[in-house]
Amino acid sequence: MSISKETAMDHLKDPAVLCCRAEGGITLQASNLEDPDLFPDYEDSGLLELPDDVLNIEQVLGATLKDTTDALLPLTPDMVDNIQSPSDDSNDDSDKDDSEDNSTDDTADNANSDASVATSTDQSAQNAAQTVTPVITSGTTSNGVIKIDIAKGEGIHLEVPTNASTTSIPNQSNQKVVNDSTTENAVANNNDNNNDSADNNATADTDDNNPDEVQTKVVRELERDHFKITEVKFGDKTEINGTTLTIRTPKDLCKEAVETEKIVQDMTLEIITPDDYDKYSETIMDVQPIATKAEGEIGSGVTRVLDGAVFVLTGTDENGIQIGEFGSSEGEMNKNIMWNRPGSPDKGDIMIKAQVTIDAGRNMERIGPLSSHKAADIITQEIREALKKADDSLIVNKEKLVQKRHPNQKRVVIVKEIMGQGAMHDNLIMPVEPVGTLGAKPNVDLGNLPIMLSPLEVLDGGIHALTCIGPASKETSRHYWREPMVLEAMNDEDIDLVGVLFVGSPQANTEKFYVSKRLGMTIEAMDVDGAIVTTEGFGNNHIDFASHLEEIGKRGVPVVGMTYSAVQGQLVVGNKYMDAMVDNNKSAQGIENEIFENNTLCPEDAIRAMAMLETKMAGGKIEKPERKWNPNVKENNIKVIEKHDNIKIEEEPNEQSLPKSKKRIEIYEKE
Amino acid sequence: MEKVTILLKQHVGKPDKPLVEVGQRVKRGELIAEPVGLGANIHTSLTGTVEDITDDAIIIDADEDQCKEDFVHIPDSDDYLTDIENAGIVGAGGAGFPTSVKLSNKIPGGYLIANAAECEPLLCHNTQVEERYADQIVRGMKYLLEITDAKVGYIAVKKIHHAAVLALGKACKNEPKIQVKFLTNMYPAGDERVIVRQLLGVVLKPGELPIKAHAIIQNTETIKRVAEAIELRKPFIDKDITLDGRIKERSTVFENVPIGLPAKKFIDAAGGYINPHGDITVGGPFTGHTGKESTPVTKTTGAFLVAMPYPQVHKKIGLLECECGGQEPRLREIAKKMGSEVVAFQRCKRMVLVNGRYRCSLPGICPGQADAVLAMKKKGAESILTGTCQD
Incomplete structure (x- = not known):
């Protein structure tokens, strides 16, 4: 299929192959050329072989084809007259004016990584981006400020007297960051990903004062007081003594809880110690930290939290149908739970596991999961009350979480798409107690419209998650409590995290687009420099996920998407703004194998997303991924980032570290 | 189950001579008619009882239970050409020329070309078959290369x-x-x-066959049927067709449907009509002809296309004939159904008379039509109806 001029510009260095039979004597244009993205397929089918001397696209645009030539033949020097030399100024193609003059040549590439050149008195910043699109440079001087705007460019040579600017030179590197979500493209290459700050590159407005120095403004602080629990037992009264949590006789407690909700028929409570990990459990609906406010409201003040014990909610209807959709994680816990994910129990945690039974057939109705959560919260609330009363001396660790703004840095917003289709696909936003239910509003009732939370509100239990899609990719309440993307962004001094915007994913397409248009307008008004959009699950929600990225991207805001995708979660829709995607997949096969929390967003993903966003915000490009899901793309990205930032990124283990579950043996990894 | 109408003429040449009698039991794949002169064997596509034999067709009352995998094999032979003849294979692209006759020409050093163009708009069964049975088509081409001595096969x-x-x-x-x-x-x-022009650079004169350029061209479905005959000993009893137009499930491909079943069966299987609807066209929009709900699938049926109702154009119109589009009779039929009065008829200037049939001298490279248009205008034509292909 022939390509457009724009596509040709994106592929100037790629081989030139005729897309269709072309007559001798014509002047070659983009419309005569095949899309380089299709080459792998053609090569695979034996229909195309690229010789070593094949010309690249920028060499043939404007050149003359000697003889009539068939489709899918690579253009070599003997077939073409008037081969274009990109560094040649004499270009008579009226279509492309100054853009070609700025295209790259070999010397630009060389200078690019040469640090000594960069720091010499003639500060020269050479940027060899692969894409050459029209470069707009306007140099104006006023009030002693030189303002240079460069949309995109390469081979740009700037000379500025040393005493006139304090701009430091970006530590340029030719790193490649590749979009690692299968269906998505994009990629990268010569980013000016610099260590100092994203502001310090050619694309920046040279603001004023010394941008090397990170300005910090503390917005608010949150203290987490940790109470260590080593034993949980049942007794007469719910209380915390030393490191022992006693919970009131479950029969009475559960009865009280069941009575609060009409459709909840029964509830049992079980204490799971590490010795019991091989026991059977129904599908896990949620994992919740047990925490309570000691001072202030959610997102500030002091929160008390139990370490070593978590609340786990499971359930079925009275016919034994799991309260879940698209998979469920029932089975022996040690085979079905991916321990230590942000949203999982950690290995060693004691689980206080409630099992709820609801009226038959209500599992897929909104009231079913909601009632289960509310009833179970009666129990957690009783523990919270005990935690409030616990003696200060039992605090083992006071953790300080600080929300800072960095006014000189690029403003970044995190957009978290949460499920809002109804039934279990709902989230309670901003309860009174951390991960409580009281006082919270379901995002479904809020019309799934964007709601802004501060990063500390997110990390302080501001989201009570009902969401219950694929067990491997759903974000539990504990996930938000330890949300890696929020933590990564909040602690990154190179950006200015403005907040975390939650947007629900409604069921109907019309509502999806309604919501994402509002999101786009919100982003526009916020005037941010970059955005990261995350989602959980896959399939239906990818429609609005893609639309969110589009609404943000089309407003000129660099945006990175994060989702589980890989094989099974391949994006069903896409658009040109989805050129920087992070795949949260961890499973070896790239599938939803119903291992609880396996494919959720982890710190390693957050680091990659941040690297992509910084690359994009600095004007770099993200390379296109391979056509099929290939786990090596992620590995390579990790290596690139490790090398560039001189850090070690810990990769999470996956299901292969667990004994095989029944479903893995029988369905996913049959031998 | 249902009536199967197996036409006695599904090929170039005369109608076949029936070999069965009314009341006779026939098994799927059984030979039921043989050619008289140029023609091809005809087999029943379903098992059942011969209900009627007319001048045009053998009507079979098919049994309720049918097994598509089970059919009477063609006789054993060690000669591919004999297999093709026994299987009753004809050009499935629409021409219906007996394949064994075409392939009896040796073309040493020549070109065996598989026509995978899927030329007519809307039709998509060949493309789908090519995607799914590419290996079978390539194997079929190897047999054809062997039969014809061609040096190379082009798809x-x-x-x-x-x-x-x-x-x-x-x-x-x-x-x-x-x-x-x-x-x-x-x-x-x-x-x-x-x-031939595009692949071999040879311009054939109107009426000249590809053999003149040392080429034999076969439609991909024909090649697939050749592979079936040789490998599975299967006669030509099933056909691939496209259903499209004003039906609920557009672009539906039915693979291997038994020859002889009526159009309506497939229209229903594709969700039924979208109303209002017009004629049923059998074959592609350009070269097909008007059919009925009862029109049976033959060895050359490519499609059943349901048209929209004819717009009523009560005007004087001129007809412009082109080899690649509807010919004069079809254009007149359409004009009549549109309520138009035909006041003029012209042929494209490329059309030349060869052996009693008008052929184009340069198909696909169309000339301006100013002369023809002015001539028709002179005769009072207010609009022009044409089956031409290019702008």
Whole structure:
């Protein structure tokens, strides 16, 4: 299929192959050329072989084809007259004016990584981006400020007297960051990903004062007081003594809880110690930290939290149908739970596991999961009350979480798409107690419209998650409590995290687009420099996920998407703004194998997303991924980032570290 | 179960002579008619009882239970050409020329070309078959290369059929004698003379056959049926067809449907009509003809297309005939159904009379029509109806 001029510009260095039979004597244009993205397929089918001397696209645009030539033949020097030399100024193609003059040549590439050149008195910043699109440079001087705007460019040579600017030179590197979500493209290459700050590159407005120095403004602080629990037992009264949590006789407690909700028929409570990990459990609906406010409201003040014990909610209807959709994680816990994910129990945690039974057939109705959560919260609330009363001396660790703004840095917003289709696909936003239910509003009732939370509100239990899609990719309440993307962004001094915007994913397409248009307008008004959009699950929600990225991207805001995708979660829709995607997949096969929390967003993903966003915000490009899901793309990205930032990124283990579950043996990894 | 209408003429030549009697039991794949002179064997596509034999057709009352995998095999032979003849294979692309006759020409050093153009608009069964059965088509081509002594086999395909192109490319990747070649994306790229011109650079005169350029061209479905005959001993009793137009499930392909079943069965299977609807066209929009709900599938049926109702154009119109589109009788039929009065008739200036039939001298490279248009205007034509292909 022939390509457009724009596509040709994106592929100037790629081989030139005729897309269709072309007559001798014509002047070659983009419309005569095949899309380089299709080459792998053609090569695979034996229909195309690229010789070593094949010309690249920028060499043939404007050149003359000697003889009539068939489709899918690579253009070599003997077939073409008037081969274009990109560094040649004499270009008579009226279509492309100054853009070609700025295209790259070999010397630009060389200078690019040469640090000594960069720091010499003639500060020269050479940027060899692969894409050459029209470069707009306007140099104006006023009030002693030189303002240079460069949309995109390469081979740009700037000379500025040393005493006139304090701009430091970006530590340029030719790193490649590749979009690692299968269906998505994009990629990268010569980013000016610099260590100092994203502001310090050619694309920046040279603001004023010394941008090397990170300005910090503390917005608010949150203290987490940790109470260590080593034993949980049942007794007469719910209380915390030393490191022992006693919970009131479950029969009475559960009865009280069941009575609060009409459709909840029964509830049992079980204490799971590490010795019991091989026991059977129904599908896990949620994992919740047990925490309570000691001072202030959610997102500030002091929160008390139990370490070593978590609340786990499971359930079925009275016919034994799991309260879940698209998979469920029932089975022996040690085979079905991916321990230590942000949203999982950690290995060693004691689980206080409630099992709820609801009226038959209500599992897929909104009231079913909601009632289960509310009833179970009666129990957690009783523990919270005990935690409030616990003696200060039992605090083992006071953790300080600080929300800072960095006014000189690029403003970044995190957009978290949460499920809002109804039934279990709902989230309670901003309860009174951390991960409580009281006082919270379901995002479904809020019309799934964007709601802004501060990063500390997110990390302080501001989201009570009902969401219950694929067990491997759903974000539990504990996930938000330890949300890696929020933590990564909040602690990154190179950006200015403005907040975390939650947007629900409604069921109907019309509502999806309604919501994402509002999101786009919100982003526009916020005037941010970059955005990261995350989602959980896959399939239906990818429609609005893609639309969110589009609404943000089309407003000129660099945006990175994060989702589980890989094989099974391949994006069903896409658009040109989805050129920087992070795949949260961890499973070896790239599938939803119903291992609880396996494919959720982890710190390693957050680091990659941040690297992509910084690359994009600095004007770099993200390379296109391979056509099929290939786990090596992620590995390579990790290596690139490790090398560039001189850090070690810990990769999470996956299901292969667990004994095989029944479903893995029988369905996913049959031998 | 249902009536199967097996036409006695599904090929170039005279109608076949029935070999069965009314009341006789016949098994799927059984030979029921044989050619008189030029023609091809005809087999029943379903098991049942012969209910009627008319001048045109053998009507079979098919049994309720049918097994598609089970059929009477063609006689054993060690000669591919005999297999093809026994299987009753004819050009499935629409022409219906007996394949064994065409292949009896040896073309040493010549070109065996698989016509994978899927030339007519809307039709898509060939493309789909090429995607799914590329290997079978390539194997069929190897048999044809052997039969004809051709030095090389080309698969002529439009590049726009991306998936088919890739599948065919893969299938012949390791076949040194078979290559994929591209046709331009236009109608009538699948015309034999256009293929010869584009692939071999030889311009055939109107009426000349590809053999003149040392080429034999076979439609891909024909080649698939050849492979079936040789490998599975299966006679030509099933057909691939496209259903499209004003039906609920547009672009539906039915693979291997028993020959003899009526159009309505497939219209229903594709969700039924979208009302209002017009005529049923049998074959492609350009070269098809008007059919009925009872029109049976034959060896050359490519499609059943349900048209919209004819617009009523109560005007004086002129007809402009082109070899690649509807011919004069079809244009007159359409004009009549539109309520138009035909006041003039012209042929495109490329049309030349060859052996009693008007042929185009340069198919696919169309001239201006100013002369013809002015001539018709002179005779009072207010509008023109034409089956031409290019702008």
